[in-house]
Amino acid sequence: MRELRDSTIAVHAHEFYDEKYGVFIPPIFLTTIFEQRGETLLTDRGTELKYSREENPTVRCLERVLATLEHGADSLAFNSGMSAISATLIHLLKGNMKLLVPIEVYGSTLQLVQALESKLGVKNVISWPETQDIVQNIIEERPDVVFVESITNPT
Structure with a gap:
């Protein structure tokens, strides 16, 4: 079996699917704050989803793709x-x-x-x-x- 190209790996690395809307492409979250509805929204890192400056689902997709492409356990994306x-x-x-x-x-x-x-x-x-x-x-x-x-x- 031949190796997958980086572009193919990048497309499949985030494994996103939203059952509510039936979409495969992750949305772009432009919010700065996430509503606190009583139940705790946990990220895949186990942190509470509160502010985009701490964790943002769109950025998290990028981080998972980069980690996969670099064969790493995880990655962090920064704004500068x-x-x-x-x-x-x-x-x-x-x-x-x-x-x-x-x-x-x-x-x-x-x-x-x-x-x-x-x-x-x-x-x-x-x-x-x-x-x-x-x-x-x-x-x-x-x-x-x-x-x-x-x-x-x-x-």
Whole structure:
């Protein structure tokens, strides 16, 4: 049997069906708040469905498709790159940990890692983005977390 293409996997990954309306395509939920009817509306993550900023069924469909395409257990979708970077670094870093960051990261990323250094006590190791410099700093500094961006600030 041949492997399915990503486009086929994406179409079938969310497995959506609404019995009430008989539709297979998930609707786009534009609401900011969900009505609280007395019974608790739980998401597939087991959290209560209250506000779109916490959980939104449309975004959840996207997350399940991405997890399936990437062969992951789950995924998170964010409304901006900085939201994703912030959540990841705040989750991973604790006081006295070392974070290796290329010097050419975008300004907002640099501001974030500087704030984490002062607020969490994280030690930032700043490196040039060339592969040999990153590898050398990993060997010498032994950072707990290495952050790289696929595109860096122009220099």
